[in-house]
Amino acid sequence: MEKKAEVEIISRKAVKPSSPTSPQSRNLDISLLDQVIPSIYTAVILFYNPNINKNNDSSFRPPSEKSDLLQKSLSKILLNFYPFAGRLNNNTGIECDDEGVYFVDAEINCGLSEFLKEPDPSLLNHLLPTSDPKATELARNAVLLVQLTVFNYGGIAVSVCPSHKIADASSLCEFVKSWAAVAREHDEVACPEFIGVSMLPPTTDQAIEYSLEAPGEHFIMKKFVFDVSKLVNLKAKIGRCFKPALLSQTVNEESKMEVDDIVAKMRKGLKELCNEKANRFKGEDGYSIFLEYSKLTGEFCKMGVKMYNCSSRCKFPLYEVDFGWGKPTWITNPRYAMNAITLMGTKKGDGIKAWVTVEKQEMAVFKSNEELLDFASINPSVIII
Known part of the structure; x- marks a missing residue:
């Protein structure tokens, strides 16, 4: 973009369920896993093209009507997802008190096509309600925040940010x-x-939460897109096959380890966890077992071992999400945490995009790696019709 685009907040409000939550559902305890999950908001941003033909397109709605429709339908769906309208109660549960989802209306002074020519990670952050200091202050402990951002000429972005204490990628979808x-x-x-x-x-007990530190000035985020045909060649090269999975895993890479060795160790570790260790968390000693793993992670950190956190949202049908004005032209979920990698499929299913956040020096080496660039392109434009 030739000029620096800016986002302006137009309004902030709470959207409440269309009917009160029943008294017996007013308090929801959270699980051990939710207790140790970091107190952060996860996010997805869905971009929609403007409806061009006002005369022939029955789905045409001006931005103000789209905002009204989103709020009214949100109020209705909260009857099923009633904890999303509540407030977090320390680290023990959710008070389902119908305080409401915090809804932000915003505008950005550029067109959607211009914005998607080369999506700016720092500007993407301003499309999230969690980047608005006033919203996060007024919506303290809110379980869900939503932002509708209107572009010049009618394109929009819908950002949905639930607390990770209640929603993972699957439940968000x-x-x-x-x-x-x-x-x-x-x-x-x-x-x-x-x-x-x-x-x-x-x-x-006072549960210990994992912490995800926000990236500082010495960190940078870049988007890499891997073409499917090139991924096939990559899989053939390493001699392994990957099956669809949702995975968040910390790894310690040995020196001079080949890619296929890393994949083999990851698959072996996942199999052991599912078959032998997962059930141990369900018992009375589940928290003590978690502390053992936390202690091990801490020991690696003390040794100076870098930890990278990877999550995948591939195969989730978010490109099918139609609020009544068509399916999204682009979807993204940039993750603002240090040493984080987030994977997501492309709209046509012909590739995988990866948002990578690492130190600037590390990114400089990473994005100039010739072998990597044989399989991926850096921050390509998003083609929209």
Whole structure:
């Protein structure tokens, strides 16, 4: 973009459920896993092209009507996802008191096509309600924040930011799909059961949370897109096959270890966790077992070992999310944490995009690696019709 685009907040409000939550559902305890999850907001941003033909396109809605539709349908879907309208209660649970989802209306002084020519990670951050200091102050302990940002000429971005204490990538996807179905007056609506406590009982001690430090000035984020055909060649090169999975894993890479060795160790570790160790967290000593793993992680950090956190949102059908004005032209979920990698599929299914946040010096080496550039392109433009 020739000029620096700026985001202006137009309004902030709380969207409450269309009916009160029943008294017996007013308090929701969170599981052990939720207790140790960092107190952060996860996010997804969905970009939609403007409706060009006002006369022939029955789905045409001006931005103000889109905001009204989003808020009204959000109010309805909160009947099923009632904890999303509550407030976090320390690290023990959620008070489902119907205080509401914090909803922000904003405008940006550029067109969507211009913005997507070369998406700026720092500007993407301003499309999130969590980047607005006043919103985060007024919506203290809110479980869910939403921002609708209107571009010049009618394009929009819908940002959905639930607390990681209640929603992972899978549940976020189910929520957004159901919300869109309500907006279209369809009945494809999920009715989730909040039963995490029965699977992983919480601790009554002061639970220790994992911490994800926000990147400082010496860190930088870049987007890499891997073409599917090149990924096939990469898989053939390393002699391994990957199956679709949602994975967050810390690894310690040995010196001179080949890629196929790393993949083999990751698969072996995941298999051991699923078959032997996962059930141990369900018992009364689940928290003490977690502390053992935390202590091990701490020891690696003291030794100067860098930890990289990777998560995948591939295969989630977010490109099908239609609120009534068409499917998104682009979706992203940049993750603002140090040494973080987030994977997501492309709209056509012909590639994988990876948001990578590492130290500037490390990124300089990373993005100039010839072998990497054989398989990936750096921050390519997003083609929209």
